[in-house]
Amino acid sequence: MPTMTDFNPSVSVLPAPLGGTLVRRVWQPGRDFDPAELLDRPTLALSERALADLEMLATGAYSPLAGFVGEADYLSIIERLRLADGTPWSLPITLPVSAEDAARLSGRVVLTHAGVPVGTLDVTERYPARKALEAREVYRTEDAAHPGVAALYAQGDVNLAGPVTLFEVPRGAFPAQHRTPAEVREVIEARGWRSTVAFQTRNPIHRAHEYLHKVALELVDGLLLHPLVGQTKGDDVPADVRMEAYETLLGHYYPAERTLLSVYPAAMRYAGPREAIVHALSRQNYGATHFIVGRDHAGVGSYYGTYDAQEIFSAFTAEELGIRILKFEHTFYCRSCHQMVSPRTCPHDSGHHLVLSGTRVREKLRAGEALPPEFTRPQVAEVLRRGYQGA
Numbered sequence: 001m002p003t004m005t006d007f008n009p010s011v012s013v014l015p016a017p018l019g020g021t022l023v024r025r026v027w028q029p030g031r032d033f034d035p036a037e038l039l040d041r042p043t044l045a046l047s048e049r050a051l052a053d054l055e056m057l058a059t060g061a062y063s064p065l066a067g068f069v070g071e072a073d074y075l076s077i078i079e080r081l082r083l084a085d086g087t088p089w090s091l092p093i094t095l096p097v098s099a100e101d102a103a104r105l106s107g108r109v110v111l112t113h114a115g116v117p118v119g120t121l122d123v124t125e126r127y128p129a130r131k132a133l134e135a136r137e138v139y140r141t142e143d144a145a146h147p148g149v150a151a152l153y154a155q156g157d158v159n160l161a162g163p164v165t166l167f168e169v170p171r172g173a174f175p176a177q178h179r180t181p182a183e184v185r186e187v188i189e190a191r192g193w194r195s196t197v198a199f200q201t202r203n204p205i206h207r208a209h210e211y212l213h214k215v216a217l218e219l220v221d222g223l224l225l226h227p228l229v230g231q232t233k234g235d236d237v238p239a240d241v242r243m244e245a246y247e248t249l250l251g252h253y254y255p256a257e258r259t260l261l262s263v264y265p266a267a268m269r270y271a272g273p274r275e276a277i278v279h280a281l282s283r284q285n286y287g288a289t290h291f292i293v294g295r296d297h298a299g300v301g302s303y304y305g306t307y308d309a310q311e312i313f314s315a316f317t318a319e320e321l322g323i324r325i326l327k328f329e330h331t332f333y334c335r336s337c338h339q340m341v342s343p344r345t346c347p348h349d350s351g352h353h354l355v356l357s358g359t360r361v362r363e364k365l366r367a368g369e370a371l372p373p374e375f376t377r378p379q380v381a382e383v384l385r386r387g388y389q390g391a
Contacts, residue, residue, distance in 0.1 A: 013194050014185055014287040015322055019064025019087060022181060022285060026058050026166045027119075033108075033165075038120065043110045044101060049151070049267040051113045051170075052230040053093055056266055056282070058119065058166030059180040063285045067163035068095040071127040074159065078130070078137045081277070081315055088316050090277035091269065092134065095121065096155035102126045105160065118167055125161035138274050141303055147233055148270045148300075172265065174229065174243055179262045185287040187260055188222065195220035197326065198288035200279045200297070202228045202268055203358055204237055204245045204384055206376040208331040210253065211340040212292055216326055223259045224288055225250065230267035233300075235362065241387030245380045252379055262286075272297070272304035273312035280313075284323040291323050295330045306330070333374040362388075 017023075046054065056062045069077065069092055072084040077092045097105070111119045135142045135149045144150050171178040179187070188196055197216040201209065205225075213223055225246060229239040243263075250259055266282075269275050275298035280291040297309035305311075310327045318324070329342045333354040337346055346353075354374050356364075364371060365388040371381040 014188060015284050015289055017060065017063045017181070017285045018281050018322060021063065022060040022185075023057070023063040023066050024060055024182065025066060025164055026169060026180075033120075038108070038110050038117070041108050041110050041120075042105050043112050043117075044097065044105060044121070045115075046111050046113045046118065048231045050095060050111075051118065052265055052267040053095075054111060054119050054164055054166055055170060057093065057164050059169060059182070061181050061264075061266070061282050061285055062093060062278075063181075065089075065093055068121065068159070068161050069093055070125045070161040071159075074127070074161075075130075078134055081274075081312075088277065088281060088320050090274040090312075091138065091271060094129065094159040095161070096129055096157070096159050098156040099158055101156065102158035102160065109160075111164075118170070120165045121160065122162045122164075123160055124163075125159075127159055127161070129155070129157055129159050131155075131157075138271055139303070140272070143303075146270065146300065146303055151269075170265075172229070172263070173240060174263050177243070177261055177263050178265065181286045184224065184260070184262055187262075188224075188287045191222060191257070191260075193221035195289045196222045196224050196287060197290040197292060198224040198226050198283035198286065199292050200226055200228065200264065200283070202232055202236055202242075204242050204361075204376070204380060205249055206356075206361075206380075207333060207340055207374065210249070210377075211331050212294060212328050213254070215328075216290065216292060217258060219326075220290055221258065223254070224283070224286065225259060225261045226264045226283065226286070227261075228266055228268055229263045230265050232268045233270070236268075237362070237384070238387065241384065244387070245383045248379045248383050249377060253377060268298070270298060270300040272299045273309045276309035277312060280321070280323050280325060284321075289324060290326050292326045292328065294328045335374075365389075 057065055074092045076084045077089050081090045083089050106123055109121045110117050131152055139146055139149050197220045217223055246261055276293055283291050293310050295306050313325050331340055331342045334341045334346045334348055334352050336348045336352045356375050365384055
């Protein structure tokens with residue numbers, strides 16, 4: 001790991017954001033429009049997911065996107081895994097509305113959430129959403145039981161496109177850990193990390209995750225633990241419980257100078273392989289040089305193959321991606337090896353392995369049962385127990 005004496009803060013060693021420039025569309029007085037100009041403008045209420053998308057767009061997390069995508073990009077993303085100009089991108093970031101709202105909205109629109117103005121959209125296009133096509137290509141299913149497809153079908157039939165402006169970054173429930181891409185980059189540069197591996201999670205970290213982190217930390221200077229705290233399924237572990245578990249784990253078992261806990265405010269789409277690409281590309285915008293992809297990344301149910309989210313990256317060259325993908329096989333505790341292993345390192349069959357699904361973990365927690373220390377650290381297990389038992 002480099003020392004601070006080796007580090008020249010005047011020269012950035014971070015990877016360039018996707019597209020070359022970090023998008024910044026957070027309103028600034030004197031630079032942007034006068035809020036008084038908005039008094040007679042039409043308004044549009046945003047859903048939780050649309051609000052998360054607004055923040056991700058405006059802070060540059062979704063660079064090079066500067067707003068909700070137009071029709072050419074929309075179709076190119078769905079059909080080619082790229083924007084119309086060829087830049088890698090795999091999820092259409094759209095603002096769907098009803099036909100009635102589409103007809104009344106033009107020019108600069110004030111975006112609201114819970115009755116409060118949160119930003120603006122400069123409408124440049126209206127075009128029909130191809131829901132069936134989007135479901136088949138992005139989610140690989142038209143099954144309405146898939147949470148991403150269900151959300152897609154419930155949306156409006158017309159997409160609005162155009163650049164956005166966010167009035168203020170919403171720091172949410174975790175203000176100390178809620179950093180924009182520019183702010184994460186500042187921390188990484190201040191620490192002198194030449195290489196940073198990012199880890200995406202929407203679940204509590206168990207021993208298998210810890211194993212991946214520490215193998216990666218043998219290769220790079222720092223770990224960006226970047227849990228998603230936007231909208232998730234109702235049965236996922238609540239974000240506040242997860243955050244306490246992350247802080248507890250880092251405090252006991254990780255070197256503080258080589259780890260950074262910062263939240264990722266995106267909403268979860270459960271798009272499996274497609275979502276893995278955006279998770280990786282957006283972490284490059286946050287300053288990461290490497291990104292971990294394990295088994296069934298961003299998956300749900302049995303809609304995707306175990307390693308589909310790794311295989312999809314073969315659609316791009318290393319130069320196109322700009323971030324290095326670290327692919328790990330399924331890891332678990334082996335009772336005979338007495339350590340964390342993978343199929344690459346363990347000679348024993350599944351009868352020797354301790355493997356608990358997320359569903360089984362939640363069942364045990366709801367029943368007040370202890371999680372084995374081979375699966376998760378005792379301090380983390382206690383945080384989860386209290387979170388589920390309310391004690």
